[in-house]
Amino acid sequence: MTQPAYDIAILGAGPVGHALALLLARQCPDPQRIALLAGTPPAATGPAREPGQDPRVLAMNHGSRVLLESLGAWPSRAADIRHVHVSQRGRLGSTVIHHTDFQVPRLGSVVPYAALHATLHAAVADSGVTVLQGPSAQMVNQDGAGVEIRQGDTHFRARLAVQSDGSSGTDLRREYDQHAIVTTAYATLPRAGWAWERFTREGPLALLPHPLDARAYSVVWCNAPERAAALSQLDEAAFSAALTEAFGTRLGRLSSQAARHVFPLALNARRTQVQGRLVAIGNAAQTLHPVAGQGLNLGLRDAARLAQALAAWSNTPEESPNPLLAQFANARRADRLITGGLTDLMPRAFATGLAPVEHACGLGLLALDAVAPLRAPLARHLLQGLRV
Ligand SMILES: Cc1cc2nc3c(=O)[nH]c(=O)nc-3n(C[C@H](O)[C@H](O)[C@H](O)COP(=O)(O)OP(=O)(O)OC[C@H]3O[C@@H](n4cnc5c(N)ncnc54)[C@H](O)[C@@H]3O)c2cc1C
Known part of the structure; x- marks a missing residue:
């Protein structure tokens, strides 16, 4: 043969x-x-x-960076994430994870898909x-x-x-009834090295330090498909106002003049x-x-x-x-x-629209914030993943 x-x-x-x-x-x-x-x-x-x-x-964790560097395939430009702030819009509860909690120089790095x-x-x-x-x-x-x-x-x-x-x-398939808008925004009160994950009833909204522009944030904003389509058609001023309203004022006002790209989301496994x-x-x-x-x-x-x-x-x-x-x-x-x-759980739990569930999620964030031993395993998993 x-x-x-x-x-x-x-x-x-x-x-x-x-x-x-x-x-x-x-x-x-x-x-x-x-x-x-x-x-x-x-x-x-x-x-x-x-x-x-x-x-x-793409937010790459420490383990991925080490792997890609060892392969000689780490892009020349990357933005460090040193602090991650997680919160819930309209409810109590937030938590912050710092790189110093783990004695590492950064929690993760952000790279453009195209450059990687x-x-x-x-x-x-x-x-x-x-x-x-x-x-x-x-x-x-x-x-x-x-x-x-x-x-x-x-x-x-x-x-x-x-x-x-x-x-x-x-x-295994789950439709989230959410589409992600991917774009870039500037903040009037930027904070270097901070990434933000904000859970809203429509879906999570993430702001990541931009790898190609130290003054900018990469935005991944999940919404119901119809709302994502409508948001993606708004003029720049109206979109910026809607983004600031959803994110809140932690970074001052957000403004976005960049192209918006929509990605349908589902779990398929x-x-x-x-x-x-x-x-x-x-x-x-x-x-x-x-x-x-x-x-x-x-x-x-x-x-x-x-x-x-x-x-x-x-x-x-x-x-x-x-x-x-x-x-x-x-x-x-x-x-x-x-x-x-x-x-699979995170975007659904925070988007039920049910007050008791949202309060429970808020309490969960408060507990994570108050009790370092609770925060550590979750952060470590997201940071490194389970390696066997
Ligand atoms: C909005 C958004 C944000 C994300 N952010 C992050 C993040 O911050 N961090 C993170 O870790 N992940 C993130 N992801 C997920 C990440 O993008 C994917 O997990 C990753 O791209 C998967 O890589 P892959 O090589 O498996 O597949 P892909 O990136 O899909 O690449 C597959 C390749 O195969 C090619 N191909 C397809 N069909 C064929 C065929 N029949 N024959 C030959 N070639 C084919 C495609 O053209 C493509 O080039 C995000 C995803 C989305 C949608």
Whole structure:
């Protein structure tokens, strides 16, 4: 039987697929046997956003930064988050987490998606990994010895396929009835190094220090779809006034002249990350609500754990990877469950519109603020995630 064209085919070259390619290249005797398929999504899944045009900014936790730095893929411009303020609009209760609580220089860093993608892409280009640019790629078949991949008119075999195309299955699905508006704003009373997560009845509103402009904030504002559509059409003055009203006056007045981009939000997750010789990681395994900025951090932990699981197999790829893949799936279960659970609960609990529930959430924030031992585990999880 002829040897498959590649040992591993990574389908989808977003930040998670790129990170996995770099991790595998470090441990594989011949990185050319790893293929990274940088395709575009099928038209049916909606208009594709070129990674270089993606307007998202991403809060990366300490663990993700350490990983990306070790891969030589940390963007040159990033903004530090040293303090995080969490509050609830219209109810009592807030809490602040400081970097000094954990004796770390920063709680996290904010980077533009586009810059992170470009840096990862450049690192992969130098890694020896085979990059296959082309149309949409997918696994069309698998058997006991490998998988068959199609990219446009091209077919080839690989021993193992990793799906990192950002589109998770629908085993577990929840519509939040929220869309996120992503934009940039200036404050009349800015505070350097502070990030803000404010829960409103319409959805969470986050202001993050902007990585490219020290005077600006990146805004992620979640609202009901109709309200998000209406807000995105307002003129600059009316939008700025609505944003200031929702956020409150902690930063003075907010004003926004930047473009607004709307992202529909839903939880989509696969029950299991492994099906035979196909493994799903990153958003392809779970797409989360963006509250607390966890999606990519979790996806990078998927990539790091998968590379670790395949370390020995990289030298003996003719053997079956299935026991190692089963160990990988087991090791990732708790982190996926906890992170997915937290980001699923937070936006819903604060948006019930039920006074007793909102008071309970406010009390929770007060308790977190008053009792450091309560705050520490939550902050530590959001800071580092569960690493097994
Ligand atoms: C508004 C918003 C704010 C967010 N903020 C944060 C944050 O602060 N911190 C954080 O950690 N996370 C955040 N996230 C989540 C984060 O953006 C995602 O978790 C992350 O982008 C997932 O990376 P990925 O590589 O798995 O998937 P993607 O980023 O979706 O990349 C997948 C890639 O695969 C390509 N592709 C798709 N289909 C195919 C195909 N068939 N063949 C080949 N290629 C294909 C796509 O074009 C894309 O380039 C946020 C999300 C949103 C919506």
